[in-house]
Amino acid sequence: MHHRPAAGQGAFPLHSDPRMAEITADPSLENLRDVLEYIDQGITMFDADLRLVVCNRRFLDMMDYPAEMGKVGTPFERFMRINAARGEYGEGDAETQVRERLELARQFQPHRFERQRPDGTMLEVIGRPLPRGGFVTTYTDVTEQRAAADAIRKARDELDLRVEQRTAELRQREKDLAEQTEALSITLEHMTQGITLADSQLKLRVCNRRFLELMDFPEWMGETGTPFEAFMRHNAERGEYGAGDVEAQVAERVAMAQQMRAHRFERVRPDGTVLEITGQPLAGGGFVTTYTDVTENHRSHERLHAILDTSPFGSVIWRLSDQRIIYSNQRFAAMCGRTVDDLLDTRIVNRHRAPSDAEQLIERFRAGEPIRDVEIQFRGPFGDAFWGLTTFEHFDYQNQGCVLEWVYDFTELHQVRTTLEHLAQHDPLTGLANRRLLQEHLDRTLAGAARRNGIVAVLFIDLDGFKALNDKHGHDFGDWVLSEMAARLESALRRSDLAARIGGDEFAVILDDLKGVGDAQAMAIRLLETLSMPCIRNELTTQLGASIGIALNDSAEADAETLLRFADRAMYRAKREGKGRCLFFDAEFDGDMQP
Structure with a gap:
């Protein structure tokens, strides 16, 4: 138990919520309605x-x-x-x-x-x-926000449709494989696509001639039992994966295949052929892969660039191995305040406001996590930052393992959301925290204090004489006084403390990391003094006081709701004993009836 002053020494008051009928009769509710309209x-x-x-x-x-x-x-x-x-x-x-x-x-x-x-x-x-x-x-x-997200997904959905159609076709063929082996063999040999079926040990079970032709593999590699590793080594040795250590290239691709994940990408072979490669894992292990010649659809890199350059989104292609940019469209360059040439051969992480955040995103992508519509900040023109929704796609480009990144600038939407979040947690008149933020902050503060055996105090404050002042001088002047009192509270508190407006002329303060009970009393007295100073506006001088109730986290059951109730009780006792004072909560107060 923390030591507390005897009853009658400093404390804080705050009244509990009045009956709803009294709330609706309160003139300040009309003022609240006016605020809500904005x-x-x-x-x-x-x-x-x-x-x-x-x-x-x-x-x-x-x-x-x-x-x-x-x-x-x-x-x-x-x-x-x-x-x-x-x-x-x-x-x-x-x-x-x-x-x-x-x-x-x-x-x-x-x-x-x-x-x-x-x-x-x-x-x-x-x-x-x-x-x-x-x-x-x-x-x-949130109609506009959802529409923006739908626009981002639309292009991907169109591509996914083709994958789903092919996957459904492959699953049907797998189901009929046992009883239609001969018919399937004939069908495979007449397909315009290359197709392979590997088992759970990554050994070839079946392939068609078109696959061998498209990949320029020798006949012996089409035999049942040929390991997946052999195809990868053959490709690496002839430079299909670009410059680099052959064994490292083989090991990397075998490791990816062992994950048995669905995949789809396009690859440009050294002879200029563009292949669309789609893999689908099987329920019992292994996977089916199709190889489609899409060279006519991708006749040149210029056509690919033309597609990306007309996109309303920023598009950038960078190598997964070193994160260096090898292509950017004009839209992404403009977002960054650079030219396309400025961006080439620079690291994509340096285009982010916090490179470490980008590096973590890349590591998540390497680990197999989908990166779609992730919110992250980029460096914009003149050193400013902008918020982007970014999506990563695996992409083979110029015979290199790359990432195609799409970026949508949603800075304005982010600012609107931030404003709405602030409104949801703060009192619109005074700018202080509202009851919701007060409750969340007190929960966190008490949890931290419990771990380090720290002292936390809750102060409940009610302005003495405010109702009469508001009735006499009107709501506009009353609102100004409330804002003035809120400003005085904030100026008197430490940076680690929190002030909140509960409603009407009631406020609450959370004091954390106190050295002793005396610190809470000293702060309460300081607040009494600053709140009782004259208020001067347009040659009109008025003066209010305050009654303050204090509650400490000095018992095991002292959760947020309990401390607020205790401080409320103590505030009412202070008000009964003459106002303009502070009182610590005592157990005998808990049975008091509020006025």
């Missing part, structure tokens, strides 16, 4: 009885609800019933759909999902329960 999210708050406390017009517009639905007290059930009646939940009995959603809502569990409305709008819905019942929900239109 947020580009739909926002709703329902009380513990599932009746609407507040929502903004953006919510009504997003969900196509009539204005009358935004009235305080509208039952949650009514929203669900309208949705069910107009088919928002798909086909089914409307009453059953309403009942199921009401049962889920009454559980007051955090939730997050996306839903596509009948008009095609995609909404991200995030709900958080309130400590004393009810919940707050945000509705974000």
Whole structure:
């Protein structure tokens, strides 16, 4: 147990949540509604009885609800019933759909999902329960973000379709292989594709003549039992894989084949033939591979470059062995603020704001992890950074093992998302942390303190006399005073501390890494002094005070919710004992009834 001053010495107050009827009658709620109208999210708050406390017009517009639905007290059930009646939940009995959603809502569990409305709008819905019942929900239109992601996937889906078609054909042939051996042999010999079947030991079971012709292999290599390694060594010795140590090239490719992974790539042979190679692992081990001559579709590198140069995405090809760039389209060069010639023969990792992050991404790709639509920062013009969605594809280019990287600049979307995340965690009036961020920060702080046996204090602060000031001078002046008090709190705290606005004229402070209980009391007294200084605006001078309740993590059950409740109790006791003071929580306070 940490030593604490006796009751009557410094502490903090904060009142617990008032009854919902009192909240809705509070004049400050009208001010909150005004603030919500400037947020580009739909926002709703329902009380513990599932009746609407507040929502903004953006919510009504997003969900196509009539204005009358935004009235305080509208039952949650009514929203669900309208949705069910107009088919928002798909086909089914409307009453059953309403009942199921009401049962889920009454559980007051955090939730997050996306839903596509009948008009095609995609909404991200995030709900958080309130400590004393009810919940707050945000509705974000993510239609444009999803459309951008769909555009990136579209090109890949078209390519994957061809692979799926060939794979389905190969699986069907495998199923019929045992009973149609002779017919299959005839079929294989008349195929325009080369085809091979290797077993789980990477030994050849069957191939057709077209495969030997396309790869220019001698007849003896088509015999059953020829090891996969022999084909790789034959290729390496004649320079199919470019300059380098033959044994290292063979070992690398055998190791990749032993992973039995599906693969698809294109390779340019020394004679200029372009082959599309597609491999599919078999359920019992081994794999089937097809070799298709696509030279007519890739007659020259100029045609390939023309395709990439007309892409709306940045495209860059770099060697997997040393990460040096051997091709870039104009779009990627412009993103980096360089010319194409500037980029050639430079390392791709140096085009990233943090090269170490890029190196980790490459290692994940080497290990077989798909790299698709990964968010990472690149170096842009004039030293600025931009956010890119990057995708890696294995690509044989100029007889070298390379990576074709696609980059989509989504800096603006990233900034919008960052802004929305900030709004979700901060009070829009004062800029302080909101209750959600306060709870998360306190959970982390208590976990860290438990590991090092540290002292944490929670201060609950209620401004004395604010309601009278707000009624007398109006909400605009009241809002200014709240912002001023928030600024004073932040200026008085250490960098490691956190100040939050709970609601109305209530604030909370988390003090971490205290040397002793006296540090908490000293900070409380300091805050009392700074909050009681006169407020001067346009020759109007006013003065408020504060009552503060303090709770310490001095017991095993001192979790975040408990400490907030204890500090709240202590604040009310301080208010009863004359206001303008601070009190530490004592067990005898826990039975107090709040005013």
